[in-house]
């Protein structure tokens with residue numbers, strides 16, 4: 001079920017949307033964006049506003065740092081076609097990016113620019129549908145809708161379980177577009193296949209960089225589930241006090257991310273925020289908590305967030321591999337030595353997921369931003385930490 005929004009602060013919004021709100025018991029962020037645009041209002045509901053702690057790092061995104069980083073520093077862009085011509089260099093570049101930034105952008109990964117553009121264009125159409133249609137996006141697994149119209153983010157989202165689940169994709173497409181939508185369906189199916197292949201390749205390349213057995217990570221891909229989440233960030237009349245996604249790390253192994261050309265994603269490095277500028281045809285790879293633990297902390301989980309803007313909506317697709325609950329994230333012995341003592345106690349993917357379910361994903365709108373930000377601040381791994389940070 002989508003979350004029920006709190007009463008909003010602006011009377012204008014309330015009166016404009018009260019019937020809709022009553023009817024659906026939900027105020028989607030898309031509705032809110034439209035209503036504010038029509039009324040010329042700029043005031044966004046209090047419960048969505050950033051708390052002081054988030055605000056202090058959001059204006060230009062700069063914290064104080066003792067050693068300024070070079071201004072030309074940017075998230076690495078890596079040509080994945082090196083896989084055919086110079087595997088060694090590719091391994092080095094991926095490893096360096098994962099250790100320093102926790103993320104990179106890759107080009108020539110096998111999913112074409114044209115397919116990306118088509119998929120993004122079709123995906124926008126989903127979010128433009130009436131909320132009742134979006135809520136019908138039934139899965140073939142139970143009757144989860146996995147559509148979320150409202151949360152503490154200025155975003156709507158929709159998720160599909162992709163691995164081996166052609167049926168889930170088909171069921172969802174047909175429940176939203178009863179007349180079918182072959183363009184969306186085919187492009188999404190192609191993307192899921194590409195992400196499955198890419199994930200196996202990336203795990204092998206990362207294993208090579210780390211010096212562990214080449215299939216140490218990749219052999220688990222078949223027993224994990226790929227969830228693809230569509231994130232839609234409507235334009236926002238007053239973006240300075242709000243975020244599309246608050247600063248967080250992802251909890252899984254790594255996330256593949258396809259963004260449109262609007263921009264707004266930022267990553268944190270050494271106390272500063274950097275724009276992850278859209279590059280046509282690129283995919284982003286974000287190292288997440290699970291992989292960080294599984295590499296004995298050698299790879300960095302990237303802290304990221306999404307800014308919104310006044311003029312344009314933005315869309316992204318995030319592919320998260322959800323590990324089987326029994327999967328053991330314990331780092332292999334090869335990654336432990338006198339200089340790299342073991343950082344985490346044994347950890348099962350399921351235990352971590354349960355912990356997050358009790359903290360990060362309890363979105364209580366009545367507690368508002370401050371509480372939620374506290375939960376997102378990457379403190380979850382502390383329970384497993386052997387040596388203090």
Ligand SMILES: O=C(O)CCC(=O)C(=O)O
Pocket residue numbers: 229231245250257259265304306315316318
């Ligand atoms: O929209 C984006 O670029 C990032 C989305 C994200 O961080 C997520 O889905 O976890």
Ligand SMILES: [Fe+2]
Pocket residue numbers: 248249250304
């Ligand atoms: Fe994320």
